[in-house]
Amino acid sequence: MSVLAPTPPERMVDAKGRPYFLWDEDITLDVFRRRLADPDPEVRAYYLGKLMRQAKPDDVFSFATLREIGELFPLLVRYLGHTREFWIWVLDQWKVVPRGAG
Structure with a gap:
């Protein structure tokens, strides 16, 4: 049983197919x-x-694994904007990135 609640596919995109x-x-x-x-x-x-x-x-994990996120984290952290601290905390809790990363 998953604890994630991703957006249903039919609600993920607009009429033009844009997420x-x-x-x-x-x-x-x-x-x-x-x-x-x-x-x-x-x-x-x-x-x-x-x-x-x-x-x-929750939708992030429909497109990427924790491993992929961890491997790309040094490159992607600069694109996280206002969510940076959230993701650093979450990924630290899950032991995906080292404490203080980013």
Whole structure:
């Protein structure tokens, strides 16, 4: 049994297929998923950081694993904005990033 409550798929995107958390960028969910899989870690970090900043925390785990977040954390932390302290605390509690990371 999962304790997460992710957004249902039919409510994740608008009529154009744009995810709610990408309100400031005109790309579809499919394009977003491709960017999360980009071979360039900087591209992956930017979009994962944006996801972590703008989406419900539960929705983050529909797109990324804790391992992926931990591996990219040094690159993505700069994109977390006002959610930075929250994510540092959560990931420290789960032992994904070392205490004081970021």
